[in-house]
Amino acid sequence: MPDAPMKSPGEKPRPFSVVIVGGGRIGSALAILLRQVPEFDVVIVDPTEPARVNARNLNLRLVDIDPGNASKLDSLLARSDAVVAALPSSATPPVAAAARRSGVHYLDLSDDTPGLEAVRREAASAPACFVPQCGVSPGLISPLVLDLLSRGVMQAEVNVRIGTLPRHSTNRFGYGLTWDVDALLREYLQPSTALIDRKVTSLPPLSEQEQLRLDDSLYEVFVSGNISLSLCTRLEGCVDSLVSRTIRYPGHLDYMKFLLDDLKLRHRVDLLRNLFLNALPEIDDDRLLIFITAVGMRNGRRIEHRFARHVVPATIGAVSLSAMRRTAASHVAAILDLIREGRLGGPGLIAQEDIPIDALRANRFLSWFFDGIATASAAHSSMETAS
Template sequence: MMASRIENVLVLGAGKIGGTIADMLAHYHELPVTLADLAAAPPGDDRLVRRVQCDVMDDVALAAVIGGHGAVLNALPFYLAERVATQAGRLGVPYFDLTEDVAATTAIQRIAATAGATLMPQCGLAPGVIGMLGHDLARGFDELHDLRLRVGALTRSANNGLRYHFTWSIDGVINEYCNPCVAIVDGKLMSVQPMEGYETLTLDGEPLEAFNTSGGLGTLCDTLQGKVRNLDYKTLRYPGHRDAMNFLLHDLRLIERRDILRDVLEYAVPHSRDDLVIIHASASGMRGGRYEQDSRTLRCHGANLRGKRRTAIELTTAAGIVGAFELLKEGMLPGRGFVSQEQVPLEDFLGTRTGHYYAGLGVEAIAA
């Protein structure tokens, strides 16, 4: 694999995550970035980030804006992923996205079979870096019994009845709470229900709960099928959140009326930028003839980037996709076809310019 000569980058979606991705590319790679969105571009004088207006539902406009760039990083809602990936694959432009949607990823795998470039979806936190971490833990065992992956995007003081404030996309939360999940149970690949698999745990003295949500594992179940006895992904929340959401989804049957559910959540649940991200992964099995467990836990916080305060979820999500882009740019990823997160060695990702946002997940941090 050879390094790619990429001289400019397109970021689709100028929301909080898209803006953070653009700032990371400008700050760490000093590349010209085009930040495109349906909304009209505001005036500005940023030397590296140029904002333009683009309707991705217009195939001609979408092809024109993609074709003028060396790579496209898609931060649009999950339901637009297949459309953008199709155009990128047709034009031979490397493509990255953040989708947690299983159907979109399956479609992109199909598109990648004939694409003239790398197509790498699910490049955020979960799915994304959590898949790299899970695969890294799995490689450390002679016989892998259980692999448990847990991630939570939380606010510091969620004092409402839901014990939750929004820190990212409402559509993304609804999607992961309502769609079927995949897991490996007793060696068999299975579909499990969202909001089920309830458990409680304590991390660094703090009580939390966890339950199944859709999409967090990406393609890891396919990769590890036949190599692990049990594998699952669950979302971390403060105690009480799952019961409150279960009331809305099932007792009030809003799982059947997602439009109404979205309106209720948008109206009643505040957004907050005072957040933190918690990552917890554990693996157990046989190693050197002895039954052992290995676990990693990390708390991520917000920080400034290019003079702007960015939240923990913005930084960790953007760091995942920008790190994947860097690995392609440096010739460390295949030059075409579908690439999954677990194909990336964790140490390679942590060595990228944005890998420091996940400092503490590597083996060297545990040894120290």
């Protein structure tokens, strides 16, 4: 990482320079958040026309270079402190390699894919912090789960239920695009990492359908991948079970199984992807639902700890940000802020499980997410869940 320049007495420190590679939903939201405070200087790298239009409309600084051009990216990072790969997981390794070469901090929003392993290999010899898997899930989910488990229950059964939905459903599918379509398809098609009987295993996607009632509204939930392998490995042998489920409006799963099984589209993912892109609207007026429970025994009684959050869009700096964009970008911004303050360890890989939740809760970018949220303990759950 470049050394800070010498300062005269009373001179303000130079801003923490962040390069955001990818000017899509999360990348632009992160830039909007960081420009609200003077401690950060932000530029977006994206050569695409939609990114140029978006940056112009939002008054964001954009550098029109191809992030695949290693020499140009290295030249830009040489004058920076950190880089964020706001890209699909498969596109993150070249950015991680550039971060290692330039000695800058690296963050991304990846999930458990081969690209993540390549990032971890780069982190092994990196002179700065490498923090993959930021965002809502896996990101925030890991410290939230660990926080519930720290409250002292034995033989714990942990259930993570999370979903981003249109606030007003306008189609039979009850859904719209709020994030990366390829990551969405992986959740529907790939096995979900879980803990069963204290051992790491995988569960079939779209299995174990249940009904869930939250705030007098009824939803359906089913298995999908929102838990990272690193969290499951950390908790193996310590908790009885850890399962992730997606929240959707009732009827969504039946339509999904019709597409995958009746129309055989699980064998033609290219067609399914095009169908989603062409038929589903992009959603900004969304809601993010998170409901995590840890049920176990304490002093001979069955105890439940829970975390529940319902996020809706908000206006930041005169720009409306969807619930998913705001939450994911706030998590990335908080981690950048902690790195800037020297409050995270390093160099090398930092797992989401290693980031103290108290530091996230107190950070200016993410404190809103925790405001007014209490974790309830009860011998019996007052939140109805029925099979």
